[in-house]
Amino acid sequence: MTHATHRFTLLALAGWVLTPIVVLALRAVSLSWRYPQIMPMATASGGAFEALADPRLVAAAATSFWLALATGVLGTVLGFVTARLVTRASGRLQQLTWLGALFLVVAPPLASGVGLQVVMLSLGFGGTVLGVLLAHLVPATGYLTLFAAGILGSMQSGIEDEARTLGASRLQVWTRVLLPQLAPRFAESVVLGALISWGQLALTLLVGGGVVRTLPVELLSLVRSGNDQAGALAALVLSLPPLLGLGLLVRATRRTGAAL
Amino acid sequence: MTRRNVAPLAAVLLIASPVIVGVAYTILAALGLRGAGASELTVRHVAAALGGWDTWRGVGWTLATAAVATAVAAAAAFTVALRVQQSPLGRLLAVLPLAVPHVAAALAALLLLSQSGWVSRLTHAAGLTPTPADFPALVYDRFGVSLVLAFAWKEFAYLVLTAVAVLGTLDRASDEVARTLGASARQVFWRITWPQLWRGTSPAVIAAFAFLIGQYEMPALLAPSTPTALPLLIYERSVDPNLLRRGEAYVVALLALTLCAGLIAAHGIWRRRLPGVTR
Amino acid sequence: MNTPRGLVVTGAHVSFGARPGLHGVDLSVARGERVALLGPSGCGKTSLLRAVAGLQPLTSGAIAVDGTEVTGVLPEQRGIVYMHQSPSLFDHLSVIDNVGFPLEVRGTPRRQARERAAALLDRVQLARLAHRASDTLSGGQRHRVALARALAANPAVLLLDEPFAALDPELRAEVRETVLDLLGTAEWAPAVVVVTHDVDEAAAMAHRVAILLDGRLAQVASPEHLLNAPVSVAVARLLGLPNVLTGIRAADGRVSFALDRCDARGAVGQVAVVVRVNAVRFGPPGAGTPARVVSVQHRLAGTIVRVDVAGEQVTGIPAPGLSLAAGDRVGVLVDPGAVHVLDEALGGRDV
Amino acid sequence: MHLFPRVGRGGLLRAAAAVVALALAGGACRENPRAASAQELAEGPWSTLVAQARGTTVIWRMWRGDPAINAYVDKWVAPRMQEQFGVEVQAVDSQGPEMVNTLVTEREARGGTAGTTSLLWINGETFAQLQQEHLLAGPWTMRLPNAALVDAASPIITRDFEQDPTGYESPWGMVQFALIYDVERTPNPPTTIPALAAWIRAHPGRFTHDQSFTGLTFLKGLMYGLGGGVERFQHGFDEARYVQGRDALFSWLQSVRPYFWREGTTYPPDVAAMHRLFANGEIDFTMSNNQNEVVTKVRQGILPPTSRAVLLDEGTIANAHYVGVPFNAPNPAGAMVLANFLLSPEAQLEKQRGEVWGDGTVLNVPALPEPWPARFADVATDAAALPYDVLAAHARPEVHPQYHTHLLDDWRRVMRADAR
Structure with a gap:
């Protein structure tokens, strides 16, 4: 590929990806921005950014953050354990599991969420952060099981045996060989799980019953109320933490995503 | 069942149990045994929901928009992935939309593509569209243009991520061998690279497609009132002021679940018949 | 003059960055001829092959196939097939479609391509696996499929890059037989270049062996000639010849070395003497130069004995019926006709 | 190697079964709510x-x-x-x-x-x-x-x-329902249902209503006005009166719908979408269930400063x-x-x-x-x-919820589903 087409590709890509983000950013800093103005007529002063310091929004951000972190960590543990268990099972069960895991990831939240709501309520977790966490774990574990299966499948199969014959105990194989080898993959897995939780809306609303407030829930409130300036601002804030996570992921793009 | 299957099966069931229970509840509610307005076993909801023209129209419309959006996203993602593989800047740009939540992406689409949106303002400034009404309807429109674009924008990033990962695992040597066996660069792409890229990414493409069928926030902000998108239909029925009709929501929800499960199963079967696919 | 059939490489230069490249390689391989390319790792063997195949540009020089200049021609239009170390089968295609691939990309209708592919598979005794997925084959089977596929392209030139390196010895011999069998069939008769680092394999497969050292062809000759008369110590060492000894040439042109002396005109001073192993014979002490046995190895081809002669180690074979052990004293006799003198001093290399 | 060898054997299966059973049994006994x-x-x-x-x-x-x-x-x-x-x-x-x-x-x-x-x-x-x-x-x-x-x-x-x-x-x-308009764009807004119809016809593409609660309240108000006043709909749900009112409303809608925004082929999802369209000049009227929303939304910068509320003489629902x-x-x-x-x-x-x-x-x-x-x-x-007295004079009460339920259902089925 020539230099020129490469530059053209990057430019087109930047246009496609960045235009919506730029428009959100313009809206976020404009007090009013009506047709046919191309640029906002009045940019928001400090007052408009007070919305960011709104204790509700701050609390929602904290809830979102802890939920995402917990989903990432627990989803990673569950995903790797399940993948490990299942790779030892028979081919047919394996295949069913992969299809099932894929289904958990994509099942319409509006449809599966109703059931999750009943389950969480009967366990006494309705309207609690714990209940929402368990609900987020369902799609996250599905996805991370697929991810973990991809990782474990591509690992050298002989490495455990070799480590054993070199004198490592079963525990040492884990602590000194497998876990250190997997550590970067765990980090990626946690980020992926956190991303899944971070963007959840329907499951949060159904299981959290409106009581558990996360950033997407607050954002939906703002957009539904027609307050686009605050909505756009919240949307950008909502996008920042995942960006940091993505930075980590992109470094290892070649492995990530191979799960699916 | 063999002994080695017990532990894995139990683990899988445990993780899937909320969804299994959820589906069980949904079936009971669809049959009038659970949920608001529930009284006795009845097929009334099933008949009403499945006998309704608007349900099937919504199914068709949702499948069509999701399919077009997935196709657009996949085509763009493959093109970009093939070209930015080696460019860290390109890869970072391409995955940015992953960080933007669906509601935010829908809001951006609204700000950008509505008849008084930013693009319309640009064409106005260029003297092409004197009033908002002269700009084509891309939001709340029958063809779901803004919805398709917003869907595609979000899924694009996910598919680039997957495609770059798959391309990284491909054996470059086989491209060269194919060249010396007489294939032109174009033939190498269509006969060697593309089939392998497609089989590596097809589960992700199908997952994106199935996911879009159930996505609620974006149609809620961008879709037209008719045909009514499947998730909106579920929501609308589930909050119907007539309690006796809420059971229909569960029927439509089951329909959506079945569509997703069917897609995944069909894909699984298709994939098993491919040469060289072990799982 | 007739245009030469086969491959002609003239003055090939390839440079890549900091590493040494190829410097003016000339090589011609006739149709039906097999040339083995032998050299230490990193000497540019693979680069030469890739450049010939068109997968890597030549800095200067020319490549001709069957008399037609192909320098700068796209790889798919050169009539040259390049086979990779590990057979790069297309795992998304079945075995038969792999073999039919070269025909299909040339526009042969699918049915015809399959018929031809089936015939080729039959020749490599894999007809029964035609519809298997290629990633379910064993290593040896993959090689044979790759070969059938290469031949389906009906190439004028076939380049094999360490084709059997990944196979275990037993399979290696079997696959090599298949390859020789197929290549020996006049119908295709491509010019073949085989890259290898195994001297025995080169000798077994090739009509001629080309030695590539530091980006230059040091010697191109038949295996026999090469083993008898390497042009330099470096070539002798590359070939793994065990008896490269120090000699001194006197003013009268007589060269004396640890075992014997011989006549070879040239400059006075240090020279290197190469003696073939089977020209060195160990008898009972008394006859020939006295030596002490260092080690004894029993091989398929016979017993090999290493002795110490005045501080230099020499390898040879015991006289018939003589059983030797380390520490035994022996006498060394040399066939004077098998002594080859090189006009260069032996480096101070450890033996 | 087993990561958790003992947990797997039956224990997990039982746990999963317990969760399923618990969840299903939870709703099985349906007692009278504890008030x-x-x-x-x-x-x-x-x-x-x-x-x-x-x-x-x-x-x-x-x-x-x-x-x-x-x-x-x-x-x-x-x-x-x-x-x-x-x-x-x-x-x-x-x-x-x-x-x-x-x-x-x-x-x-x-x-x-x-x-x-x-x-x-x-x-x-x-x-x-x-x-x-x-x-x-x-x-x-x-x-x-x-x-x-x-x-x-x-x-x-x-x-x-x-x-x-x-x-x-x-x-x-x-609260009381009110239409919202921009006094600069529409100096003389219509104040009766016939005037509204005339205005819609004279300004094609500039009027619509949303399909959620506010839009339905607008339609109910029209139904009272076109069906002979709210009094005819009071004192419980009456099927015949409903059908009469609905038909009057639907024939009115059919006559003006071609002049609606997007020719009535689609409706904004909610009142927030209405406000967006209105603020950007895509339509000339938005609406609210709260007569004072115009004041608060102007203060929030969501609506233009020249926005005003107007009531229809036939009355609006409070x-x-x-x-x-x-x-x-x-x-x-x-x-x-x-x-x-x-x-x-x-x-x-x-x-x-x-x-x-x-x-x-x-x-x-x-x-x-x-x-x-x-x-x-x-x-x-x-x-x-x-002013308070103007509001009071125009206020009409709500009627039986069944009117609401039926009208929403029929509007979706007839008016929304089939464009032209």
């Missing part, structure tokens, strides 16, 4: 109840679609409740129909044990559904000390969609909103203290101020002790606000 605790509390002295509420948290489900309302609740009500009664107020988002589903699910899963929320903002058809499913606790409202201050003479307050709220929901505000306590409220005492506080003159006055919310009071203002009547009279009216 007792709010009711019991209502029998004791108020001071006991206030003491019981101290140090508790009340989770209040409400519509949170308006930043002005959110600010009133979060920044004015909540701190005062904390300060005066030691009750923490947490307002959470949930619209009426969703509350019904949540409560039904809670009952199915947990029976009569404590649910998640203690107070609900409801009215009209949600109240009807909650009563139908026996999801409200009561009666308790007559025990609120401030209940005596409510305007008992107003039919709009004492009847919620023709239902008697007595004891099961406590009023806390009153209704009161209420708070109720669910059958499974974990904290009924706190909820009742909050309901009582919402009825206090200071809370009602603050709420009525245009710059705060502009929500109408439900109190009988002239009967309030001094200085309250004067203070209510002093509430500065914004230039964009409609």
